[in-house]
Amino acid sequence: MKNTGPHVFDLPKRVVIGGDILHTLPNIIDDLHLGRRVFIVTGPNIRKIVGEGVANSLSNKNYLVELGTVRSTHIDEVEKIKDEVTAFKPTLIIGLGGGKSIDTAKYISSKTGIPFISVPTAASHDGIASPFASIRGIGRVTSAKASPPVAIIADIKVIAKAPHRLLLAGAGDLIGKLTAVLDWRLAHKLKGDYYGDYAASLSLLSAKHVLSFSKMISAGGLDAIRIVIEGLISASVAMCIAGSTRPASGSEHLFSHALDVVANYPALHGEQVAVGTIMMSYLHGRNWRKIRRIVKNLGLPTTAKELGVKDVDVVKALTMAHAIRPERYTILGESGLTWEAAEKLAKITGVIN
Ligand SMILES: [Zn+2]
Numbered sequence: 149m150k151n152t153g154p155h156v157f158d159l160p161k162r163v164v165i166g167g168d169i170l171h172t173l174p175n176i177i178d179d180l181h182l183g184r185r186v187f188i189v190t191g192p193n194i195r196k197i198v199g200e201g202v203a204n205s206l207s208n209k210n211y212l213v214e215l216g217t218v219r220s221t222h223i224d225e226v227e228k229i230k231d232e233v234t235a236f237k238p239t240l241i242i243g244l245g246g247g248k249s250i251d252t253a254k255y256i257s258s259k260t261g262i263p264f265i266s267v268p269t270a271a272s273h274d275g276i277a278s279p280f281a282s283i284r285g286i287g288r289v290t291s292a293k294a295s296p297p298v299a300i301i302a303d304i305k306v307i308a309k310a311p312h313r314l315l316l317a318g319a320g321d322l323i324g325k326l327t328a329v330l331d332w333r334l335a336h337k338l339k340g341d342y343y344g345d346y347a348a349s350l351s352l353l354s355a356k357h358v359l360s361f362s363k364m365i366s367a368g369g370l371d372a373i374r375i376v377i378e379g380l381i382s383a384s385v386a387m388c389i390a391g392s393t394r395p396a397s398g399s400e401h402l403f404s405h406a407l408d409v410v411a412n413y414p415a416l417h418g419e420q421v422a423v424g425t426i427m428m429s430y431l432h433g434r435n436w437r438k439i440r441r442i443v444k445n446l447g448l449p450t451t452a453k454e455l456g457v458k459d460v461d462v463v464k465a466l467t468m469a470h471a472i473r474p475e476r477y478t479i480l481g482e483s484g485l486t487w488e489a490a491e492k493l494a495k496i497t498g499v500i501n
Contacts, residue, residue, distance in 0.1 A: 155344075159388050160266075160277060160296050165377055167305040167370065170202055170267070173242075174209040176299055182263060183239020185212045189229060189253040192217055194245040194269050198306060202244060202267075214238070218245070218252045223285040230256045238262060243297070246270045246314070247282070247417075255281040258294035266297035270310040271318040271376045273417050276300065277384030280393050291397075296388050300381060304373045312368050312447075317418030318376045319365050320448050323439065324400040324421040325355035325383060327428040331398030331478040339477045344390050351386035351395035354379035359442055366446045399431070399469065399478035400424030406465035406472055407457065415455045422448045423455060427466070427497050431479045436497060452500050459500035466490035 161180060164172065177186070186206055190199040195217055203213045214236045216229045233241065233256050241264040243253025250266050257264035258281070268276040275282060277300045280291040307315075329348045336343035357379050358365060365372045386395040393401075403424035404417060414420075422443045429436035440450055449455045452462045470484035485493065494500040 155391070157388050157391055158279070158296055159385060160298060160300055162299040163277075163302075163381060164299070165302045165304065165374060165381075167303065169301060169303050170198070170306065171205055173202060173265075173267075173301060174206055174211065176265070176301065177206075177211070177240060180298060182265075182298065184210065185236065185238040186214075186240050186242060187233050187236050187238035188213065188215045188242045188244055189218055189233075189256070190215060190244040190249050191246065192219065194249065197309070198269060199244055202242075218249050221248050221251050221283050223283055226252050226255055226283055230259060233260065233262070240265065242267055244269065246310075247273055247275050250276055251281045251283060254279075254294045254297070255283050255292065258292075263298040264295070265299045265301060267301045267303075268377075269306050270314040271302075271307050271373055271380060272310075272314040273318060273321045274380045274383040274387075274396055276302075277381045278387045278393070278396070279384075280387065291393055296384070302377045302381075304370050304377065307373050307377065308370060313416065315365070315368060315373060315376055316446055316448050317416040318380055319358045319362070319446055320416075320418030320422030320425075320443065322354050322358045322376070322379045322383060322418075323443060324398075324418075324425045325351045325396055326434070326439065327400045327425050327432060327479075328394070328396055328398035330432045330434070331428075332394045334479060335394075335477040341394070341477065342390075342392075344395075347386045347390035347395045350389070351383050354382040354386070357382075362442050362446050394476075398476075399428040399480050402469040402472045402476070402478060402480065403427065403465055406469040407455070407461065409468065409472075410465045411457045411461045414457045414461075415449065419449050419455060423450060423499055426450060427493055427499060428479060430493060430497050440497065450498065452494070459494070462494050462500055463487065463490045466493060
């Protein structure tokens with residue numbers, strides 16, 4: 149089938165990565181003509197550490213600023229912040245913090261049409277720049293389509309203050325692109341799903357970057373942060389181009405989401421994705437041993453025990469994973485893994501004993 153219809157996507161207008169760059173925020177807002185009423189969505193800790201400083205620097209430049217504090221991404225909580233936003237009538241929303249703040253800002257931005265700037269304070273997953281928001285409590289679909297940020301401001305010195313574990317999780321989320329792209333190709337071949345080679349290549353590149361620089365990433369520091377942040381932004385741009393999370397999320401993500409259901413969010417998203425990638429690489433007939441070695445050397449978990457779950461939880465999650473997003477075809481097939489196959493997979497790859 150030849151597709152000659154228009155393929156339309158939005159991209160962020162500006163990406164700024166560097167040290168000590170948050171003070172340039174007023175200039176960026178000015179340059180992009182984003183108005184003078186700014187609502188900052190942030191978390192309780194980041195509010196104290198960075199949020200109030202950013203709010204003051206904007207107020208000093210005659211911006212009208214309001215801060216909203218996010219405690220969870222459950223839809224009820226997100227709707228409360230949305231009410232605060234609509235009452236304030238901002239011209240711009242800033243998502244400042246980790247995944248929760250940025251996902252909330254992104255979701256509210258897409259519902260209200262008010263542009264948003266992503267200011268990540270951790271490099272823990274690709275939600276920092278993607279056009280999809282993870283909001284809990286809105287059905288089984290794990291991410292809602294939203295607008296991409298109009299700008300991404302990643303201050304690596306601020307991100308350096310976040311725990312090292314978060315950076316490693318970001319690397320784990322990127323390693324997941326290896327199997328996400330394989331699943332995407334499979335769905336294209338077997339089910340005729342739309343597949344874009346450019347978006348797939350861009351996403352794969354971000355994973356390969358992590359593999360090439362794994363030693364540097366495991367050591368941490370500003371260079372490590374820059375590599376992971378660049379990868380996360382590339383993966384996000386790949387999602388913008390594809391118009392779906394396909395280039396960034398396949399069976400390894402389904403496993404992670406299933407484990408969240410089974411064991412109630414036991415570990416960080418990227419940690420679970422990394423373990424999922426080891427197992428799904430085995431199913432795809434790829435060099436799972438190499439991936440496992442890199443995941444281990446990075447300092448990420450490779451076993452159920454290290455994820456803080458029981459062996460049986462991993463097996464259960466594997467058998468459920470295909471049903472998390474039934475419309476998304478992956479190596480897990482339509483009926484998923486049998487209990488025996490799941491157990492065997494987890495044992496062979498060393499995830500369980
Ligand atoms: Zn992810």
